[in-house]
Amino acid sequence: MAAPMLRWGCVGRCWALACVDRGSRHRRWAPNGFTLSGRRGQNSMAPQPVITAQKPRKGEHEWAAVVGLEIHVQISSNSKLFSGSHVHFAAPPNSLVSFFDASLPGTLPVLNRRCVEAAVMTGLALNCRINKKSLFDRKHYFYADLPAGYQITQQRLPIAVNGSLTYGVCVGNKRSQVITKTVRIKQIQLEQDSGKSLHDDLRSQTLIDLNRAGVGLLEVVMEPDMTCGKEAATAVRELQLVLQALGTSQANMAEGQLRVDANISVHHPGEPFGIRTEVKNLNSTRFLAKAIDYEIQRQINELENGGEILNETRSFDSRLGCTVPMRDKEGKQDYRFMPEPNLPPLVLYDATSLPAGADSQQVIDIDYIRERLPELPSMTREKLVQQYGMLPEHSFTLLNEVGLLEFFQNVIKETRAEPKLVTSWVLNTFLGYLKQQSLTVSESPVTPSALAELLTLLDGKVISSLAAKQVFEELWKSKGKTAAQIVSEKKLELMQAREVLAQLCQTVMEGHPQVVMDVKTGNPKAINKLIGLVRKATLSRADPTAIKKILEEKLSS
Amino acid sequence: MWARVMWRGLRAPLGGCQAFTSKAGPQVTPQVTAEMIEHLERLALVDFGSREAVARLEKAIAFADRLRGVNTDGVEPMESVLEDRCLYLRNDSVTEGNCAEELLQNSHRVVEEYFVAPPGNISLGKISYQDPPPSG
Numbered sequence: 001m002a003a004p005m006l007r008w009g010c011v012g013r014c015w016a017l018a019c020v021d022r023g024s025r026h027r028r029w030a031p032n033g034f035t036l037s038g039r040r041g042q043n044s045m046a047p048q049p050v051i052t053a054q055k056p057r058k059g060e061h062e063w064a065a066v067v068g069l070e071i072h073v074q075i076s077s078n079s080k081l082f083s084g085s086h087v088h089f090a091a092p093p094n095s096l097v098s099f100f101d102a103s104l105p106g107t108l109p110v111l112n113r114r115c116v117e118a119a120v121m122t123g124l125a126l127n128c129r130i131n132k133k134s135l136f137d138r139k140h141y142f143y144a145d146l147p148a149g150y151q152i153t154q155q156r157l158p159i160a161v162n163g164s165l166t167y168g169v170c171v172g173n174k175r176s177q178v179i180t181k182t183v184r185i186k187q188i189q190l191e192q193d194s195g196k197s198l199h200d201d202l203r204s205q206t207l208i209d210l211n212r213a214g215v216g217l218l219e220v221v222m223e224p225d226m227t228c229g230k231e232a233a234t235a236v237r238e239l240q241l242v243l244q245a246l247g248t249s250q251a252n253m254a255e256g257q258l259r260v261d262a263n264i265s266v267h268h269p270g271e272p273f274g275i276r277t278e279v280k281n282l283n284s285t286r287f288l289a290k291a292i293d294y295e296i297q298r299q300i301n302e303l304e305n306g307g308e309i310l311n312e313t314r315s316f317d318s319r320l321g322c323t324v325p326m327r328d329k330e331g332k333q334d335y336r337f338m339p340e341p342n343l344p345p346l347v348l349y350d351a352t353s354l355p356a357g358a359d360s361q362q363v364i365d366i367d368y369i370r371e372r373l374p375e376l377p378s379m380t381r382e383k384l385v386q387q388y389g390m391l392p393e394h395s396f397t398l399l400n401e402v403g404l405l406e407f408f409q410n411v412i413k414e415t416r417a418e419p420k421l422v423t424s425w426v427l428n429t430f431l432g433y434l435k436q437q438s439l440t441v442s443e444s445p446v447t448p449s450a451l452a453e454l455l456t457l458l459d460g461k462v463i464s465s466l467a468a469k470q471v472f473e474e475l476w477k478s479k480g481k482t483a484a485q486i487v488s489e490k491k492l493e494l495m496q497a498r499e500v501l502a503q504l505c506q507t508v509m510e511g512h513p514q515v516v517m518d519v520k521t522g523n524p525k526a527i528n529k530l531i532g533l534v535r536k537a538t539l540s541r542a543d544p545t546a547i548k549k550i551l552e553e554k555l556s557s
Numbered sequence: 558m559w560a561r562v563m564w565r566g567l568r569a570p571l572g573g574c575q576a577f578t579s580k581a582g583p584q585v586t587p588q589v590t591a592e593m594i595e596h597l598e599r600l601a602l603v604d605f606g607s608r609e610a611v612a613r614l615e616k617a618i619a620f621a622d623r624l625r626g627v628n629t630d631g632v633e634p635m636e637s638v639l640e641d642r643c644l645y646l647r648n649d650s651v652t653e654g655n656c657a658e659e660l661l662q663n664s665h666r667v668v669e670e671y672f673v674a675p676p677g678n679i680s681l682g683k684i685s686y687q688d689p690p691p692s693g
Contacts, residue, residue: 077649084652093670094660098653102660114649135636140600144674156636199676207671210660334600344639362646 063303064269065296067232067262068224068276071239072217073249074193074257075118081192081216082109082152089255093209101214103147108342113364115216116159116346118248119190120369122218123160125242125376126185130366132348134159136190136340141333144208145195153191153219155337159346160188165222166378167238168396169231178393183235184223193217218249224263224273228296229289236260237285241377241399253284262292265309266299274299275309279316279323291316295323380405388412388419394427401431403441410448417452417459425455429469433476446475454483466540467492495542498550501534504542505550508533519555527551589615 077087083100100107123130135157138150163185168178195213197206220239226232240258243249251258265276279295282288294316299309314323349355351367375383381395384405390398398405408426412419430451434444454475458468467487474486487493495501508530509516518526527548534547594605594614605611657670666673 079647079649079651084647084650085654086651092657094657094672095670096654097657097660099656099660100653102663104663110647111644112649113646116646142601144672197674198671201676204676205666205668206674206676207668208674209671336600339637341637341639343637344642344644345636346644361648362643364646 062269063266063296063300065227065264065266065299066224066273067226067228067264067292067296069220069222069226069232069236070261070263071220071222071236072193072259072261073122073220073239073243073251075115075216075218076247076249076257077112077114077118077216079112079114080214081112081115081190083107083214084110085214087215088211089257091211093207094211096211097213101147101210103149109152109340111343111346112216113361115190116348116364117369118216118246119159119188119218120348120364120366121246121373122220122243122248123163123188124366124370124373125246126160126163126165126188126220126239128160128163128185128188130160130348131157132350132353132366133157134190134346134348136343136346137337138340140336140338143194143197144206145197145210145213147195147210147213151192151194152340152343154189156339158187158189159348161186163188165235165239165242167231167235168392169234170393170396176393178396181225181231181235183225186221186223187219188221189219191217191219224265229292232260232262232292233285233289236288237400238377240285245374245376245380247374256283259283260288262288262295264292264295264299266296266303274303275311277309277311277323278313280313280326281315287316287318290318290321291323294321298323388423390419390423394423397427397431401434401441404431407441407444407448411452411455414449414452415455415459417455421455421459425451429472433472445477445479446472450475450483457483457487461494461543463487463492464494464540464543467494491539492541495538498546501538501542501546502550502554504537505530505534505547505554508537509551509554516555527555589618 074087075081079085080087080098080101083098085098085101086096088096098107100109120130134154136152137155139153139155140150142149164182165185166180166182168180171177171179193212193215195208195210197208199206222235226235236258240251240253243251243258249257253259260282262279262282263276264279265274267274277295277299279291282291295314302309310325313326315326316323348364348366349358350365354363354365377399381392381399384390384395384398385392398408404426407430408422411422411426415422430444430446433439433446434441451472454468454471457463457471458465463471470490471483471486471492474490475481475483478486481489512530512533515526515529519530530551531544531547534551535542535544538547589611594611597603597614598605605614661667661670661672664672
């Protein structure tokens with residue numbers, strides 16, 4: 001009876017199920033070390049904007065915030081990290097589970113080559129040092145969706161360290177200026193994902209689906225170099241673009257392929273960092289920014305009112321727009337890390353260390369991967385700026401909207417119009433319509449070729465830009481029609497026939513002798529009135545400059 | 558070298574465990590306090606239950622502590638007993654799965670194709686679940 005309701009996280013009414021993602025336990029055991037002790041000095045790489053609390057009392061009540069992120073990224077692979085079961089988002093519960101994933105006795109982990117390559121690619125793209133030797137460890141905790149009682153991760157020596165990610169934040173009144181910022185990447189480690197729990201509070205039971213258990217994850221640890229929600233959200237978006245360009249992850253936050261935990265603290269500039277809190281389960285960049293900004297303000301208010309910040313884990317309530325303390329699980333965690341006894345160290349090679357005659361299926365050559373890295377978003381943007389002469393902020397918008405770059409490139413391919421015209425139409429008109437109706441690029445009723453045709457007509461002066469807007473609106477409303485069809489149906493072509501235009505001019509002049517007199521008696525601006533009248537008579541289908549020319553000829557004769 | 562650091566690191570978080578690692582050597586019987594037991598019970602989800610179980614734990618620690626008697630001066634710690642072996646790499650192909658029915662036979666309770674577990678980690682006092690406690 002309840003069958004259809006229980007499948008895949010559908011929240012059935014009578015069951016009151018809640019799917020809770022516990023990114024939480026995939027945490028490193030060591031605290032980030034940036035706030036608890038205050039030993040770390042101010043971070044030189046991140047300028048720290050000052051947030052002033054609502055009622056500042058001379059100087060001392062300025063606050064600075066620091067934000068660090070831990071990001072779990074699901075590796076895009078056919079099979080899991082240590083087993084040959086399928087990786088797939090929506091499948092019947094427990095159908096993608098091997099004996100190893102279910103932790104049956106006697107099973108052993110066998111490392112998936114693809115996951116290692118994905119980690120190396122991501123590490124290289126994020127300017128990391130790739131460790132030629134990395135180690136696997138067990139991190140223990142008890143939870144029903146972790147059947148082994150431990151997660152295999154890389155605690156002692158991760159696969160990549162010391163990287164950086166550069167991202168651009170739009171600032172200014174119209175967000176028209178892009179400032180480049182850099183966040184340091186502390187490390188990237190390979191680890192297993194856990195299963196999923198569906199909590200049925202009504203019946204006081206938890207349903208366990210192990211399909212996700214054992215899927216390969218990259219944990220990307222970003223240093224606390226960010227200062228507000230917008231910066232963190234932008235950095236995450238940039239990481240998402242990098243991962244998608246590499247193909248190492250689909251990085252879809254809504255499907256849980258990219259999950260973010262944020263560490264947040266505030267302090268007075270010049271003083272040690274404050275106590276941090278951790279906000280978990282952030283599943284969209286919008287909520288990420290909101291949650292961080294809320295938490296910063298909450299901490300400031302708390303401290304201003306003489307309270308103190310607890311080193312606690314909080315979750316973001318997206319409906320109320322605030323963070324709330326999470327029920328603490330079993331007090332202080334002790335993950336009892338130990339070396340994974342079933343996996344020898346993971347050794348990687350480069351061109352110089354590659355052993356002669358080695359089985360190519362069994363060695364991973366870092367240099368080989370480096371040479372074959374695809375184009376990264378920063379390079380794509382640079383090319384757009386150079387090739388089409390667009391502003392840097394336009395290149396950011398083109399990449400940030402899913403599918404927009406491809407749309408733009410398809411229009412460019414099919415139209416004769418100038419790139420600048422295409423850029424302006426795609427970013428203003430097209431994107432404006434999408435935003436207005438909350439549609440994604442793929443949901444757009446206007447195809448790239450339809451827009452391309454329209455812009456070719458506009459570029460060839462077959463229609464005026466006013467008429468082009470009208471055609472676009474028609475294209476949007478009536479799927480299947482081409483721009484040319486709409487133009488001819490609505491009679492929107494510019495009047496090219498000079499004789500017809502001349503005739504119209506003549507009629508208008510005869511109808512308004514007073515205006516004609518004005519022009520002739522030394523008020524040249526009065527000609528604009530005549531132009532307007534002629535345009536009206538042509539139903540705005542004539543080029544005003546052509547009209548002006550004809551009128552001038554007629555008036556001076 | 559960092560392996561040694563790690564070794565220290567592994568012990569450090571168990572702040573309260575100093576009772577175990579008394580430098581005195583294997584002759585001295587380790588003291589296991591009530592708080593320590595409570596902490597371990599929470600971590601391991603194991604009920605030590607009686608004074609007898611605690612005594613057994615103390616004996617086990619004393620047994621393991623004999624390792625400390627081994628002189629390791631000048632011996633470089635290993636990362637793993639398999640540290641000089643090659644880590645086999647598997648091709649990314651799907652070879653397993655589709656055995657929910659068999660797997661679910663292991664489950665005490667099942668709803669559709671889900672395993673059923675008690676809600677969250679329930680405290681030891683409330684355990685009414687049928688799993689037998691692990692014997693030690």
